[in-house]
Amino acid sequence: MSFDVQIIGGGLAGSEAAWQLAEAGLRVRLSEMRGGGDTTPAHETDRLAEMVCSNSFRSDDAEHNAVGLLHQEMRDLGSLIMRAADQHRVPAGSALAVDREKFAEEVTRTVSDHPNIAIVRERIDALPDHPTIIATGPLTGSALAEAIAVETGQGALAFFDAIAPIIHRDSVDMDVAWMAARWDKGGKDYINCPLDKPQYEDFIAALNAGEKMPFKEWEKDTPYFEGCMPIEVMAERGPETLRHGPMKPVGLDNPRTGRWPYAVVQLRQDNALGTLWNMVGFQTKLKHGEQVRIFRTIPGLENAEFARLGGIHRNSFINSPRLLDSELRLKSKPSIRFAGQITGCEGYVESAAVGIYAARSAAAELRGERFAAPPIETALGALLAHITGGADAETYQPMNVNFGLMPPPDTRAKKADRKKAYTDRARAAFAVWLDTLKVAEPA
Ligand SMILES: Cc1cc2nc3c(=O)[nH]c(=O)nc-3n(C[C@H](O)[C@H](O)[C@H](O)COP(=O)(O)OP(=O)(O)OC[C@H]3O[C@@H](n4cnc5c(N)ncnc54)[C@H](O)[C@@H]3O)c2cc1C
Secondary structure (H helix, E strand, C coil), X not given: CCCCEEEECCCHHHHHHHHHHHHXXXXXXXXXXXXCCECCCCCCCCCCCCCCCCCEEEECCCCCCHHHHHHHXXXXXXXXXXXXXXXXXXXXXXXXXXXXXXXHHHHHHHHHHCCCEEEECCCCCCCCCCCEEECCCCCCCHHHHHHHHHHHCCCCEEEEEEECCEEEHHHCCCCCCEEECHHHCCCCCEEEEEECHHHHHHHHHHHHHCCECCCCHHHCCCCCCCXXXXXXXXXXXXXXXXXXXCCCCCCCCECCCCECCCEEEEEEECECCCCEEEECCCXXXXXXXXXXXXXXXXXXXXXXXXXXXXXXXXXXXXXXXXXXXXXXEECCEEEEEECHHHHCECCHHHHHHHHHHHHHHHHHHHCCECCCCCCCCCHHHHHXXXXXXXXXXXXXXXXXXXXXXXXXXXXXXXXXXXXXXXXXXXXXXXXHHHHHHHCCCEC
């Protein structure tokens, strides 16, 4: 079958993108290497949309949770992944968990049966010259990864993430923390959280005792890059190591004491909106619950709300804010779009959602129609805005959808009501955007 678009990778993003394009009347060649003699270290079957770890799509609460809201927006966009998940849901409280085998079988069958899709079990090793969506995920085949690296240039494709936790700015206690840059150089760009000697010593002891996530067998050769060593590894090397590394207090006068603290934790702005701040140099393999417990002992962070917790994994992802335009096209080769986790979104749901958008924008382009991104007030719009420019390209690391990616709503309401304010506003904005899709105008 001749085709209009090739999709490389039949995971969560690629399957969804294939379905969306096919439903739009375009012919798709879906190239998936599993089932053709290749696999990844994490996949166990040759089914499309295999969930490699947990069987959960996380919260399904569209009123108080950003990922639940994204579920709803995806349903509104006719998502195959959401339809199959809803069909094969298993009891999991307010979360959407699925029978992973039935779910993947459903997606595989539906995509295979679509007359506009040809699934080809082949590994792709080079960047095609025709319209293509690359959705090869966190474990992209090495030859293709090499080709992407050559096209995108020095350091633009990462093979491992090194994620420092990210905190919602409005949950930091600024009666304790203060804004400053070291030696007052430049603007007061960092939030500084001060620790005295006993607090620092307790913190180091907690890091040493904290439970860590083991590396998977095939991740054991994960290199620790210069400047990206996990904080607990630094703490193990000696009690002073962190105080001479990311917790260095020199040049940081605490306005409340007039002196440098014994140690400091710095937060740096992580998105253009200024709602999210990352803990500088705090990449970690501590278990998530341990991160929350231990990091909330840092003065100023007692009530910190984490938009993302730290981690280090094997994970291929490109520097999307630098490389992609607003329609996920590679600026240097616009016939190529990226979708899924390789764009630096994180998670099954986010990957599939980005797959929808890549497909819809590709379909519009091929049909000569104008296509606008969903507004930043929506979950999908916020995620896309982050990937394609809202995130800081210098510190870009994978990101889940969360309310911190959206502009704060104009309300002083309590926490639960604030979440509802985000989702009410999002629903209204999404409905207006959906209407514009129904009357697509010529470009
Ligand atoms: C070990 C591990 C555990 C994870 N656990 C979770 C979790 O619990 N929850 C969660 O939400 N997310 C988890 N993730 C992230 C998860 O992988 C993504 O959320 C999701 O699968 C990404 O979707 P995707 O479509 O981008 O990539 P994938 O689903 O990985 O799909 C990519 C597809 O591309 C194929 N492919 C790769 N290279 C080529 C090539 N050169 N030619 C042809 N085909 C190719 C692969 O075989 C694969 O089928 C985990 C990831 C890993 C690695």
